[in-house]
Amino acid sequence: MAKYYKITCSLLLIAGLIGGCKKDLPVDEDGLLITQRAECYVGNFELLGTDFVTVRSKTAVIDTTALTINVEVFFGTDLKNVYPQFSLATDCKLDPKIVGKVDLSDLSNPKTYTVISGNRLVKKPYKIIVKYQ
Amino acid sequence: MSKTATMRKLNNSRHFLFFLLLLSFAACKKEEYAIPDPVSELSNDCIKRTLGPNIVTLPIEFAYAMALPKAKGKLVSAQVEASIAGAAGTFLENRSFYTKSNGADTGITIGSPSVNDGKITKVTYTVDTSAATLRYFYVIPEEARGLSVSFTFSATSSDGKTASFKMGPYAISKMHMVKNMAVSNNNNAYISIENMAVYNSTTAVANAGKIDLVYLYRATPTAFTHALVSPAADPVYLPGVTLPAGVNRSAKVNKVFNLQDRNLANLQYGIYIDDKDFQEINLQTAPNYALGLKAEAGVWVETTDGKYRAYIFVNSVNANGSAVISMLRYTL
Numbered sequence: 001m002a003k004y005y006k007i008t009c010s011l012l013l014i015a016g017l018i019g020g021c022k023k024d025l026p027v028d029e030d031g032l033l034i035t036q037r038a039e040c041y042v043g044n045f046e047l048l049g050t051d052f053v054t055v056r057s058k059t060a061v062i063d064t065t066a067l068t069i070n071v072e073v074f075f076g077t078d079l080k081n082v083y084p085q086f087s088l089a090t091d092c093k094l095d096p097k098i099v100g101k102v103d104l105s106d107l108s109n110p111k112t113y114t115v116i117s118g119n120r121l122v123k124k125p126y127k128i129i130v131k132y133q
Numbered sequence: 134m135s136k137t138a139t140m141r142k143l144n145n146s147r148h149f150l151f152f153l154l155l156l157s158f159a160a161c162k163k164e165e166y167a168i169p170d171p172v173s174e175l176s177n178d179c180i181k182r183t184l185g186p187n188i189v190t191l192p193i194e195f196a197y198a199m200a201l202p203k204a205k206g207k208l209v210s211a212q213v214e215a216s217i218a219g220a221a222g223t224f225l226e227n228r229s230f231y232t233k234s235n236g237a238d239t240g241i242t243i244g245s246p247s248v249n250d251g252k253i254t255k256v257t258y259t260v261d262t263s264a265a266t267l268r269y270f271y272v273i274p275e276e277a278r279g280l281s282v283s284f285t286f287s288a289t290s291s292d293g294k295t296a297s298f299k300m301g302p303y304a305i306s307k308m309h310m311v312k313n314m315a316v317s318n319n320n321n322a323y324i325s326i327e328n329m330a331v332y333n334s335t336t337a338v339a340n341a342g343k344i345d346l347v348y349l350y351r352a353t354p355t356a357f358t359h360a361l362v363s364p365a366a367d368p369v370y371l372p373g374v375t376l377p378a379g380v381n382r383s384a385k386v387n388k389v390f391n392l393q394d395r396n397l398a399n400l401q402y403g404i405y406i407d408d409k410d411f412q413e414i415n416l417q418t419a420p421n422y423a424l425g426l427k428a429e430a431g432v433w434v435e436t437t438d439g440k441y442r443a444y445i446f447v448n449s450v451n452a453n454g455s456a457v458i459s460m461l462r463y464t465l
Contacts, residue, residue: 050419051390051430057356074356076370076424081387103418133356 028093028120035091037118042126044087045069050101055082057133062126070129079105079130084113091118104130175201177296179286182268185395185405186306189278190220192270193303196230199288199296200264206291208243208262212255213269214285216302220274225254229265243267263290277305306408309462310396316348318454323347323380324361326436326443329460334377341379345436346386346445349374350454356425359450361386361432363421370422385419387433388426397446397459398429411442411463426450440465 026034045060060071073079081101086094095114104111107130114125182194199211213225225247228240243265244258256267271284283301311329316322323337324330324346337344347364351357351372362370365383393402416435423432431446441462448457 049388051388053390074425075354076356076360076422078388078420080418080420101418133354 030093032093033091033118034120035118037089037091038122039089040092040115040117040122040124041089042069042086042115043089045071045128046085047071047073047104047130048083048085049077050081052083067124068127068129070131072131072133075133077132079103079107084128086113086115088115089117092116095123104128107131172200173202174205175199175288175290175292175294175296177286177288177298179298179300181300181303184403186308186407187273187282187303188306188308188310188396189273189275190310191396192222192272195269195271195284195286195300196266197225197269197286197288197298198264198266201290201292201294203263205294206263208258208265209289209291210244210255210257211265211267211286211288212253213271214253214287215271216252216283217274217277217280218252219249219254220272222270222272223249223254224270225256226268226270227256229262229267231266273305279307280305304408307463308406308408308411309464310460311462312397312399312459313448314458314460316456316458318348318350319374322349323377324445324458326384326434326441326460326462329462334375337377337380341377342382344377344380345382345384345434347371347374347376347380348456348458350456352452358424359426359447359456360422360424361426361434361445362423363437365437366420366422370424382437383421384437385416385435386421386423387414387416387419388423388430389433390427390430392431392444392446393429394431394444394446394461397431397444397461398448406444406461408463411444411465414442416442426456 028034041064042062045062047055049055055073055077057072057074060069062069080103082104084098084102093116095116110127110129112125112127114123116123177199179195179197182196187193199208227242227244227246229243230238230240233239243260243262244256247254247256281302281304285297285299287295287297289295309329314331316331321331321333323332323344325340325343326345327343332340344364346361348361350359363383364376364380393404394406395402395404414433416433426447428447428450431444434443434445441464443460443462446459448459450456
């Protein structure tokens with residue numbers, strides 16, 4: 001009986017050691033998991049006004065080759081205070097981060113947001129080109 | 134160690150575990166509700182029934198309950214003393230309310246109508262009763278604006294005892310409120326935050342220096358519809374508008390949706406705008422116009438002289454180019 005008990009304990013100990021020595025998955029400077037994924041694109045784009053209602057007059061056109069997002073907004077939209085929303089490929093992140101209202105009013109100098117892949121090796125800068133209805 | 138001794142030790146452990154198990158069951162036993170001791174003398178209690186900011190001209194409602202054992206006597210009077218005398222319309226109910234099984238509040242007259250004497254509102258009982266709950270409606274006076282007010286509720290009984298209950302202090306809002314102002318395209322279109330009023334092109338001239346916004350409706354472009362635009366905004370947002378002489382101010386305007394203040398929305402919804410909202414909102418980068426307003430949308434406004442902030446709520450809109458708006462204004 002004691003023999004079986006010892007064997008079981010030893011097996012559990014070995015299993016614990018193996019589990020305990022498992023290498024941690026890497027995380028980036030934001031504490032986000034770095035994965036194996038290399039996909040890097042914007043899937044969808046939304047632009048909200050201060051009332052959190054869309055200011056788009058039609059669906060944004062995302063060109064994943066030219067790396068542009070063309071969005072047409074309603075007449076009179078206050079582009080100094082808008083909230084862009086990006087839907088990214090799995091595990092991607094955006095740089096710079098969007099933490100509040102954004103000023104997109106300088107139409108001659110479109111803002112650029114860089115999408116970074118899950119493995120953090122691919123970086124694609126998307127330009128947001130806004131025009132009024 | 135002998136086998137018998139080992140067995141005995143094992144049995145002792147089992148008994149101990151069994152005992153622990155029983156103890157844990159007993160410990161988890163639900164406590165039975167016990168009827169509290171009945172009051173032995175005149176007692177009282179009070180709750181505040183109204184929620185949200187305390188705005189001048191609106192009432193604050195309380196429910197004041199008082200009781201004593203029947204053998205000790207009956208209630209003689211009830212009164213409330215406010216730290217600042219209430220405005221006209223302040224009263225203490227002379228009916229005691231109870232809730233019927235269908236949920237309806239039902240009042241039974243217990244005394245003569247209340248009498249206001251300065252800060253004191255009093256009801257004298259005319260029926261033989263030893264328990265009652267009276268509602269108190271304190272209409273907030275102009276003198277209390279920006280201050281705080283507190284209340285002392287008290288009751289007396291026929292055995293000479295007095296019970297009292299203090300409520301507050303409650304901060305009184307600095308906000309002013311005006312509800313249901315009709316605005317219409319090319320007519321009553323000129324809005325003054327300072328005066329909290331709407332003018333037409335003729336009367337606006339006399340208040341030109343106080344006009345902050347112009348209401349207009351344009352069916353095209355489709356995003357325009359109902360709009361509140363500063364007189365000094367880009368003329369592209371004032372198509373076809375000829376401003377009255379001297380109307381040239383620019384206000385910061387921030388459009389919002391789903392902010393239906395309960396007071397402005399005629400007691401719908403459970404959202405309240407309070408002084409703190411006006412103190413904290415940042416309108417520095419806000420434009421001087423808001424287009425595409427719908428019913429139940431609103432705008433935060435800051436006047437060009439920085440004297441006032443306001444929230445204008447759109448109660449309703451009509452496609453013929455008119456709307457009903459309500460306003461809360463805060464003096465900075």
